[in-house]
Amino acid sequence: DVKVTQSSRYLVKRTGEKVFLECVQDMDHENMFWYRQDPGLGLRLIYFSYDVKMKEKGDIPEGYSVSREKKERFSLILESASTNQTSMYLCASASGGSNQPQHFGDGTRLSIL
């Protein structure tokens, strides 16, 4: 079974802090994704990566950056956290093209105070 592990289930940070969310997958997938999920808005794509050191902006990249130094690890960085970034963050991985299923982690519920 594919395992996508997010480093924290719950996280509380303060406004202005630099926040790191980590995600690791164990199935050698080339594609990895970060989404945020808010009530009534579904899942919105922040950034994705299709190879080591490669990244592409999603629909809502403002205020975020990412890092992919190793194939199995994809990090989401909030450069200076703000209260409007309080949300559920979901990481996913997938192989091949966009017709392949995405495998999700359990999510990190991030609160910015």
Place this chain on the structure above:
Amino acid sequence: GQSLEQPSEVTAVEGAIVQINCTYQTSGFYGLSWYQQHDGGAPTFLSYNALDGLEETGRFSSFLSRSDSYGYLLLQELQMKDSASYFCALPVAGRRALTFGSGTRLQVQP
């Protein structure tokens, strides 16, 4: 751009059949996927349709009509454990990413 529309909530009774609709707008079509998410859980893949017609996987089926830009997820013999949110999703043109609908919350009642 792309957009998907789904009803926000659907309620059905145990043992019944329910259909969750999804209409979409996209400049290039590369298939329609469905995901299930239980409260507090991770989304899990259910099905993918690239061609018109019905795809069946056990109690769940997914239908696609490309000419109508429409698809649906059909759940038969509903069980209480089917209470969850269901999302339709489109591949983003030229990318290996998905655009998700806002989700349909299914409540199964005894």
